[in-house]
Amino acid sequence: MAKAGQFFSSGHTNNWAVLVCTSRFWFNYRHVANTLSVYRSVKRLGIPDSHIVLMLADDMACNHRNPKPATVFSHKNMELNVYGDDVEVDYRGYEVTVENFLRVLTGRLPPSTPRSKRLLSDDRSNILIYLTGHGGNGFLKFQDSEEISNVELADAFEQMWTKRRYNELLFIIDTCQGASMYERFYSPNIMALASSQVGEDSLSHQPDLAIGVHLMDRYTFYLLEFLEDIHPSSTTNMKDLFKVCPKSQCVSTPGHRTDLFLRDPGSVLITDFFGSVRKVEITTDTINLTAPMVHLEDTRPVRELRTEIQTYMDQLPVAEIIHQKPKQKDWHPPDGFILGLWTLILLVFFKTYGIKHLKHIF
């Protein structure tokens, strides 16, 4: 029975993934390939399609310009087709909008929405959210016509927290200036990774000379390489994920944020978010289930966890979390200068108009 405590040490019982590609057009092939690579890894590690919400803003596999129709490649020389033959896209084309994305996250969908388009998570779900596309300082561009800001995203996550829609959240974003998107988070139990800091651009990896486009972005390429080595029972933890794609490979500096996360990242397994792992232990002892369960709340560490979960974090100042480039302070002239200037003006005034006007002032 004491081992029962181990079963729930991570606190989650099911896994969800929301994978979003926000850009369309043929030359943004790499964003679709990014999302499909993460989809492939997540599916391979055990999360079923019913628990994945895949949003692709454009159809690259069937694009007229694709010389290899029905494929989306992630490696040069077409080594890896991430489109596969069992892809299930939930939101496609013009359905990928900011409104739909936020509705999926918060659960405020019309009753007619089918199950496959809903994020049916509960307070024991670990959710992986992956966004990719074109972004800037504080926003992410959807479909070349609208944007989602970091404040909106933070508020959506807060709504999810208030409605107990997640246990822990892993947020990965691969866009230019991606770190700006997680600056504003203030809900607990969120860990965030981004491919570049504010002021930096995320770069694409390699072009394919037969297809004629860049196939992947660097960060996701190395992320995929990293994930290919993970199998359902591996014990790699988040600290290794933070090391993916150092500056020498990525050119931009990937960033991460763990202050809102309550567990130590070193104790968080990759498969806690990327896979769907059920802990099963075969036992030959019989367990007497007729006796009433004794609440072990006083001794179980989970209790402490729960009360801690209920306290809200103060919104930390951004500069402490993210090492931004120092803002350019406006140059002010020294104070003495302003005083001297006014003295000069007054002197000139009195010289021109004579001292007799002084009596008008005093």
Place this chain on the structure above:
Amino acid sequence: MGLLSDPNRRRALTNLLTRLNAPICVVCYLAGVMWFMGLAFEPFTLRTYMSENAMGSTMVEEHFPAGERALATGREFAAHKKKVGGMPVNWLVKTMESRGLEVFTQSFTRKLPFPDENKERYLVRGTNVYGILRAPRASRTEALVLTAPCSQGNANNQAVGLLLGLAQYFRSQVYWAKDIIFLVNEHDLIGMQAWLEGYHHTNTTGGDWSPLHGRGGSIQASLSLELSSDVITSLDLVLEGLNGQLPNLDLANLFHAFCQKIGVLCTIQGKLQRNDWESTSGYSHSAQTMMLMVLKQASGRPWGDHGLFLRYHIEAATIRGINSFRQYKTDTTTIGRLLEGMYRKLNNLLERLHQSYFFYLMPSLTRFVSIGYYMPAFGLLAVILLLRALDLWVQLGASAPGTEDGLAEREQDPRFLPLLNKLVISHMTGVALYCLPVMSQEMAVQHFPVSETEAVVLTAIAIYTAGLALPHNTHRLLQGEGTEHGWRVLKLVALLYLAVLLGCTALINFSLGFILALSLVPIAAFITPPLSAAIMVLLSPGCTLLYCVLIFQELQETPVSLQDGWMLFLSVISQGILDHSLYGSLVYPLLALLIYPCWLLLWNILFWK
């Protein structure tokens, strides 16, 4: 009081204006000319860059293999062309069908206003043949065009061969998102005009053509190929189109990008790029290239088969293969690869090319000046006209209060009446210059032993010269002339008229406006009755055209003597008239109906008594 309403200040301003007017005008003119010449200086230009995201930085590997087979097809085409004595329609239809295209033909007839030296007959009959490669998976909403002309003799056979070779290669690919139309047009521009009019269901120039049965959607871009040799040493890009319109700069950038990638020597205006912009000869090389572009643009004729596409907002350019005496030759397979790469890039377009500049000048293939940089040169010249007009206005205003009230009333009307007469007479001469040459060619041929073309041109020159004698003739008919200030009013009106004309022309065709301004602005600004008539004639529009022809030949490195220059000048006039009636070029009507009457008004001032 305000600056202009206070009479003291106003008088001070106007005094300043009158005193400094002539020096400022001279300074502005010199500044305008120097600004224009400075445009070719490399630090003042910008490097070209690809503006369209969809045609971005990634290149594909081109795999076109069949250069030799294309040449063999070209030779077959040449043989059939010689056998038929024109366009081998049946052979072309059969060949295109065997390559898997949907083939259609269009026959057209065109009545020329007068037979020019190329055609030598009034009626031109021909057939265009075109094949459409349907995009395998896309809907038929957009198209790209590749054309090669069916020329007489041995010209452009290899172009048609390469076109058919590319058609076969493109047909076997699955990545086309737009239909590709392969067009072989007969009689160059006449056939192209008929095809474009048929495609877009417009008939602006009065040709007669059969309707097109096959269509490919709206055309996004087009390339015209001219290749007359099996191997080439360089590829020349021709951009200037009808009425001086230019395609989007991105098309030139695309061409240059591929030339660099494939390693073919590329030129513009037939001139190679040089690296030594600091030296005088380097600068003069860029200046020559830019002057060639300016002269070609000013002529308003399409300098390649692509020139007619621009009117329909289709970005088009002509690629011409040149075989000179260099050692390093490029074969047809490489040219095919270059075209394949360009078409794959154009295939990626999602909307028409619009991100880059539409108005620019190119001192070399990698450098350009945009409209924001070259327009001040014209502005400086136009400002001279306005300054002189202001000066005249002030003078007229100053002299009017001098007369007594009683006389002033009577002076108003007669002051403008001779003006109106001269305006009407000048414009009627302009109309005569526009209409009579073509209309009276029959009569001229009966009376004089000249061909129709010569008759037209010589009639035009005759009317032009007759206009010079008008002031003497009309003086006898009209009375009540010769007020001391009458000519000032005429000059004021002529200055404003010229300013408006040149301004509007420069907006549409900067080169034409600038060249006309160069010669007309000095005379308009400084003309007074006792000025020498010879200078006026030397700077008239007709003589400007002659100088331009001579300079053009000089820049092309084929300088001509005055005799040959004169013959060339006559053929330029006939081409101008022909272009206007065949394709709607606006240079001839502009010169005849608007610029020439304006110049006649100024000429009238000379003989004011």
